[in-house]
Amino acid sequence: MKNKKIAILGTGFISDFYTSTLHSQRSGDRVVMAFSRSIARAGRFAEKWGIPHYTDKLSDAVGHTDVDTVIIGLPNHLHLEAVQAAARAGKSVLCTKPLGRTAAEARQMLHAVEEAGVFHGYLEDLVYTHKTLKALNSVKNGALGEILWVRSRETHPGPHSDWFWTSEISGGGAIVDMGCHCIEIGRNFIGKDIKPVEVMCWADTQVKPIEAEDHGIGLVKYENGAIGQFEVSWNFRGGMDLRDEVSGVEGTIRLDHFLRTGMEMFTAVGEGGYVAEKAETDKGWLFPVGDEVGALGYDNMFHDMFESIDKGTKPMEDFYDGYVVNAIIDACYLSAKTKKWEPVTLDIWKGRTKVQKISALKEYDEHHYLVKEEQLPDGSIKLILKEKSSGKIIQRES
Secondary structure, X not given: OOOOEEEEEOOOHHHHHHHHHHHHOOOOOEXXXXXXXXXXXXXHHHHHHOOOEEEOOHHHHHHOOOOOEEXXXXXXXXXXXXXXXXXXXXXXXXXEOOOOOOHHHHHHHHHHHHHHOOOEEEEOHHHOOHHHHHHHHHHHOOOOOOEEEEEEEEEOOOXXXXXXXXHHHHOOOHHHHHHHHHHHHHHHHHOOOOOEEEEEEEEEOOOOXXXXXXXXXXXXXXXXXXXXXXXXXXXXXXXXXXXXXXXXXXXXXXXXXOOOOOOOEEEOOOOOXXXXXXXXXXXXXXXXXXXXXXXXXXXXXXXXHHHHHHHOOOOOOOHHHHXXXXXXHHHHHHHHHHOOOEEOOOOOOOOOOOOOOXXXXXXXXXXXXXXXXXXXXXXXXXXXXXXXXXXXXXXXXO
């Protein structure tokens, strides 16, 4: 294990979360350089976290001799420049989500790190939550059979900083901000080697006085017939709601990451401080989160990244994954305009090809397939069967 010396680019909300995680996890990993476009903000951030160096010059941050790893927590329109600078400096580079504003930007970032031969990690924290990793292990062990459908929902009252709300800077609205989480969660459960082929998406600006969408719902169809479904909104009242459902031929998983997770509190006078990310009030019924770092997956994410750097292996999420997610989001925005199913354009595909559609035919006997078996209130068993020869659906009771 080699202790990492990190330059963190950006001093906003996400960089606070990242630095808190980094300084509390593997004891020797430290942020040694803070970069902000404002030298005053860089200085305040460095003082807050005990960081020895800070600057408002990107090249000085990534090129500092003490730095071996660069973490990008900047607004979306600055990701490409920062990745290219880190790649030129020969540093391992980790970038927050979404990788780019578009698939074209993400592809340029992927090219930069692959050409430079540097380690690259996509900081998609929500696939690293403790619950998600346990659920993924169950899926890999076959507990749910083949995965047919994944639904992921992230909704809250809206992001923290002004740049999120300007589509030229962010690349869009709620879909690019949070749909990237939901889409990648779906890919992980369905199988990242299964190609996403087309999408259908609705998006609108329902509440907020902005040009970008504040609510979006989408379907992502995969080559094997599986469906990923997402809902994202900046209009949800009551805090942050993170939920996933996974449905397979043989079972179902339901996950609730941030609300109704086992800790509920009522206060008439107020909590008197921070409750949880995106909480709208500190009075009434509250849903504090005991360990936000764990609930949001930051601890497992950085552990995977740093262990992968040490071992020279691929992390669970890298820039290629970010590129695929951006390609899906591009198709979502196009579909929201055309009101049609739109293809996912992937100039680079590293997964399987010509994948067969999911088939779960179960033989009941040599003449029938089993459609359904059900126990009735009187204790009898009803069978719904399909005749192999005629294709006719019949029922039997015993």
